[in-house]
Amino acid sequence: MATSLLRIFHAAFQNVEIRLLQAFGLHPPPGPALAIPGCHHPLQGSQGSDMTEPSGLSSLLGGVFLMAAPKHRQSLERRHKRQRHPDKLIKPKENLFPCPECGSMMQEGFLCINCYQRIKYETDIIRQKIKETETDGLASTAETVVRYADETITESDKSKRVIEMARKKPHWFTKDMYDEHWKTS
Structure with missing residues (x-):
């Protein structure tokens, strides 16, 4: 006072x-x-x-922000006991199994990293082809269809923009991959 x-x-x-x-x-x-x-x-x-x-x-x-401060120093033993408690340590993964496509180990419920790299590489190539077909640097509003060397164009795809790939389609890249995605979402 x-x-x-x-x-x-x-x-x-x-x-x-x-x-x-x-x-x-x-x-x-x-x-x-x-x-x-x-x-x-x-x-x-x-x-x-x-x-x-x-x-x-x-x-x-006067706008002072007060914080609590410890009264006594905590020993290294007590600090290590708190930080290295078995509940806080990283637990080994038990839900690993081989990927059905490439055979590398993956965690259940996650995408295989090797398969993801392959999909990313393939979609990057498709994006480059789409940019090459764009005129005046403007993106087309038409729907795009990718056609590989071993595929034929259907009647419904003739009204769409067709990107032709000179190589064979990868076995994991199915045509209905996008159709299944749009049905579920």
Whole structure:
């Protein structure tokens, strides 16, 4: 209680000092300053007039954010026990099985990374072919169909933009791959 009253009186005297210096046209000399927690410099407007200050606990703290700090140092043994608890360690994967396409090990419910790399490579090639067929750098609004060397164009695909690939279609890249995706979503 006494320290809070001391801080309030200190802030009041500081305000009086600042106003007197401003009234005589003097400013406080530049130099080192003593900062007391809970006391703050009054806000000044553009003409030098003071703005109203909030009262109560918020004015005493002056926007200070207090955080908890430990009272005693924690030993390395206790810290390591907490950090290296068996529940926090990485557990070995038990749901691994070979990929039906490439045979590499993959986790159940996830896409095989080797198969993903192959699909990404194939779709990058298709995107490059699509960019080559674009005129004036503008994308076409027509639906696009990819035709490999071993495929034929159907009647429904004749009205669409056809991207021709000069190589054989990969065995994992099925035609209904996109159709199944659109049916489920």
